[in-house]
Amino acid sequence: MTVVQLVVNGLLLGGVFALSALGFNIIYGVMRVVNLAHGDVVVIAAMVCALAFGALGLNPLVLLPVAVAGGFVLGAAIHRLLLRRLPAETASTEASSLTLTFGLSFFLAGGGLALFGGSFRSVPFLTGAFDVGGISIPQAKLLAFALALVLAAALAAFLRFTAAGCAIRATSQHLEGALACGVDIDRVRTLSYGLGTAVAAAAGALMSMIYNLNPQMGVQFTVNAFAVVVIGGLGSYAGCVLGALVLGLANAFTSYFVGASLAEAAPYVLFILVSLLMPSGLLGRRTA
Amino acid sequence: MSDDLLVVDDVTIAFGGVVALHGVSLTVRTGEVFCLIGPNGAGKTTLFNVISGLLRPSAGDVRFCGDSILGWPPHRIARAGIARTYQIVRPFSALSVLDNVAVGALAFTSSKREARLQAREIVEFVGLGAQASRRASTLTLTQRKRLEVARALALRPKLLLLDEVMAGLTPTEMDAMAEFILELGARGIGAVCGVEHVMRLVMRISHRIVVLDAGRCIAEGDPKSIQADARVIEAYLGAPVREAL
Amino acid sequence: MAFLIVAPHRLNGYFVNLIYITLVYVGLAYGWNIISGYAGYFSFGQITFFGLGAYATGFAINAFHVYWMLAALAGGILACAFAFPLGYVMLRLRGPFFAMGMFGMAQTVRVLITALPATGAGAGLFLPPGSDVTSVYYWTLAVALGAIALTIWIDRSAFGLRLQALREDEQVAGTLAVDVTRDKIAAFALSALIPGLLGGGFIYFLNYIEPDAAFSSRFDLQSIVMAILGGVGTVWGPLIGGVLMTQISEALWAKFPQFYLMLFGGLLVALLILLPHGIVPALKRRYE
Ligand SMILES: Nc1ncnc2c1ncn2[C@@H]1O[C@H](COP(=O)(O)OP(=O)(O)O)[C@@H](O)[C@H]1O
């Protein structure tokens, strides 16, 4: 029974991980930028939701569209004002964009700390649980899971059926090809960074219902997203979902069997092992 | 038999579904200019990658001076005497031209000074003397091609793999490159040139030619017999190129 | 130089501490610069070796009652020795994978040490009371000077040229007879020795160490920012960047402790955009 319960916990968690990782993956796919500020956006969105719930009684469902819009604007602004300004001739742009998002991560985490303080917050919303044959399914987790899937599906539809989504996919697959077809790469990048950040913020809004968070935990979500993407295979969106479920399960099982403090290391260990042993992930085509 | 420098024996390699090399065999002798011709995508670069140790074939063997070099790390193969250039030039952009070449010279000396001295000679030899202290990223394409050759020469190779060194050169520069390749033989260096077109030069400089098409050797022989080979003409040379011959 | 040697006897405690901290950062920045600046493997986890050096030193002092400098020397050597197998594995990763892999390594080691009762766990490892700041000061001065001397040697040696070659293009370096695996592991080990030795001094300075301080990602961030400010892969960059940045950092810490992280992250972002190559290359360009 415990095992079934752990599987359920893991899968529910995995859904939200998947959403967060999809955002990370879009940004990496289009820009080859490993966005180390990703998790900080997740956490800040969660903080804002927790505060809004406490002060105004707004529940995360109402805040979800706000989070998406706010995340998009933030991400687009970060790209326009910062990433785009990195000098093209910097010897290794990968290293400089990585370092830039590393700095950004500390900026956001530090900003969050200054604004919200270091205490843990969450949204006490839908705190009940369904009981299905002895397995407890917390309502908030189920809702977050379902919404994550809906958003992920919406994202997939956007990427597949709209012109902008098409441009994004083309650019991730072949930069020169997209350029040759007249895609405005600069706009696609701004759009992708905005979209990726919006998805992170949405994931944060959902996280606020199921996690107790403080502003310094962003790095864990970044590593989670990175680990998911590496497990699933860089550039593969289906791999993202699969990787997230694997990580969700790993998280649920290690927390139960070795304790929460050691479980903190699980995504790191998983990440290192997978990138060493399966550099192209479960479903990825590209190797690192 | 004893002057067989490089023996490629039935080498096969595939990328996913694409079989890039399909049972390719060839032998290069000391001091010989050996041309590997074939259209774009025939597998020339892939073969160079196999010989220089960047790719491992799924079947077959590569022997150099009698030893199987399969599975050797690239630096060991380079040290044994195989140097190569890259079709898509890959200079060490942030380093000076001189230091680019000195890296190769470090195979024989542990002194950076000494390596730079040797590099200086080679840089002069390939006509980059005036650019020696500039960053490699400031070179023109032609200069970068020469830098590729200079770096390879610094390894004092017994065998030089030249991947499309003619591409992008002006006719005069091509002639100069052809002279240079012929000179290698006089110094006892075997040369393998991967060439997509410029048949006029290929026919002039090569002792032997192998024609690759879609990963298979479709013909082998001296320039005369290759020109006469109906299959080659049909599969590869085609009408426009025949005019060029 | 003479000033640095007499400083502990002439200046008051505050300034001695300030110079000590500056020396630690300068040393860390030099250590990072070898693997990340010369060999091009950006690491976000060199602090692993600082922490290992500190803990190993603490153990040696407590278990064998040896003179602390001997223990610190052993700690440095241990960190360096650990870098060989670790480097052999981790240096197969590239770019962001290596950077994050090393970050994960630091976090994993931190989590493990926190979980082990033998290391004092989260509470920290305590030394017998009584430390001697002057001897730590000279130790750290010696290590920092040694790191500079080592960098000067690397910059002039064949080894340094091989590292630069593999930084620019590892495959090409390989086909030019550079034994890339051996050279990058050697660079990694040297890059580990310096923080290892500094960590040994640090535990003696504090008289105790806790996991969060020993494996602090903030330390890592700061030393990276310093090297970037001064100039990555240059001989004098880490010194100039380290000295400047420590003063800025201490001033920020004293004046705006609650905004410290945020300002520091912001500084890194601004630096990458405004002075991407760092001070030393900018000066070189001006005077060429
Ligand atoms: N790294 C690779 N991954 C996948 N396919 C490759 C790779 N390298 C070469 N190929 C394929 O192998 C074939 C031979 O390519 P190549 O050796 O570059 O030909 P050539 O140098 O003769 O133009 C081509 O079909 C090419 O697409």
Ligand SMILES: [Mg+2]
């Ligand atoms: Mg080719």
